[in-house]
Amino acid sequence: MLQVSVIGGGSWGTTIAKVIQDNFKNRSISGKTFLWVYPEVVNGVDLSESINSTRINSKYLPEIVLPEGVTATSKMSDAVKDADILVFAVPHEFLDGILGSIISDKGAVVKKECIAVTLAKGLFFEEKKMELISARIKRMLGVEVCTLMGANIAGDVANGLFSECTLGYENESIKKTVVDVFNSKHFRVAAVKDHGAVEVCGALKNVVAVGCGIVAGQQQGVNTIAAVIRNGLLEMVRFCRKFVKSPDNLSENDETIPRVFFESCGVADLIVTCSSGRNYKYSKLASEKGISIGRIEKEEMNGQKLQGYSTIKDLLAFIKGNGVEKEFPFFVAICNSATSDLSAERIVDAIRESSQ
Known part of the structure; x- marks a missing residue:
């Protein structure tokens, strides 16, 4: 069974978790999706518990029902330890903290063959140097990384309205796996070797x-x-x-x-x-x-x-x-x-x- 873990429970991360799990169901792929959300309480209830009991992310995507097979968690180790694909859907300024927590959590061991996909928009600038988000993830976690970007409004994608996106990749061997996970009738993925x-x-x-x-x-x-x-x-x-x-x-x-x-x-x-x-x-x-x-x-x-x-x-x-x-x-x-x-x-x- 393929496990995809989305790191980031905002509107876009939640939407992508829905896209992935819908894909598993519609294409008869044996897979499950984890959604890591920041530990927070909404209306007196832990957000991850609320998502699991109601199938709705009441804070960030309140009008969308998530499919069975999406499991929310605020424990990083639960999301990371068995993941075949890690999808990073957090603002880029929080990425270093997220990567640091994965590295420091002894229970959150990233599989060597894991593939990372970044949805984060931004660049790391340090004095005269610039580092791509994908490069930083690869350097810190030691995994292959590709990038998914496009003209996508979260609400439209979550509601099944047609959208396109671009997968930027470097390693040919991981392209098909990632495209198969995201590409669907309503969410077209075009891959280009220029991440x-x-x-x-x-x-x-x-x-x-x-x-x-x-x-x-x-x-x-x-x-x-x-x-x-x-x-x-x-x-x-x-x-x-x-x-x-x-x-x-x-x-x-x-x-x-x-x-x-x-x-x-x-x-x-x-x-x-x-x-x-x-x-x-x-x-x-x-x-x-x-x-x-x-x-x-x-x-x-x-x-x-x-x-x-x-x-x-x-x-x-x-x-x-x-x-x-x-x-x-x-x-x-x-x-x-x-x-x-x-x-x-x-x-x-x-x-x-x-x-x-």
Whole structure:
């Protein structure tokens, strides 16, 4: 029997657990799904116990009934010890803590043949260096890792509405196993051998979405938003060319857009995120009200962190640390606006001055 353990019981992690277990049932695959949730009490009941008794994640996905075969737990060892596939669905800023708890828990021994799949959107920046989430998981757990990203709104996927996603992989031998677990009639998985670009798309599209929100909040119009998306895409491609090893072997000066950017993780996810995602919505609200994004996080998001805003602060330091501000003027403009005065004009000026 195949065991898949989803680490992270938020709306997306819960949705993915449902997708996997539905797949097991509909395709007559012998499998079970564990859902690790952070230990917390909701309405006087432990969340994992509540999920197991009601089949509903009342806090993060309250209108969706989970299929039999999904077992929630707040004990990391229960989720990890027999897992054939570990799916990481936690915000990237919490990943080091999660990996550390797995390593330190003597009961949470990861099988040598286990495959990890990361759904986390973000990048690890340290001074002048950058590390992919998949690389960190592989380094800390010693397992093969692939990346799953795409234009996916959790509620739509959970309700069975058709969606696409992109599986970025490096090792050919694990591709089929992972695709078979996730791919279904309603959730199409396209695999590309370029996990680095897939991850960068997942992180940097949130930066572009923040820029779109700032511009939209000052009523610049859809034409301007389209220009923000276009310029953002160009610098995403340029960033991949310069900092991520890609299997297409094109030089960093080649402006040809790789195929991966036309997959769900690329243009499609960028459009969805820049029109309806949280990074767009809350950046727009901050821009409309003329208050900082940090204040919006505290007052409107109950202290939750906006992924794009977190990435922006690290990205700006990384760009400056590597002395490449002139190569990424648009990202620099978005970062400076988001962390200071929320100036839409600064972002528009960067487009005006672009040679593209």
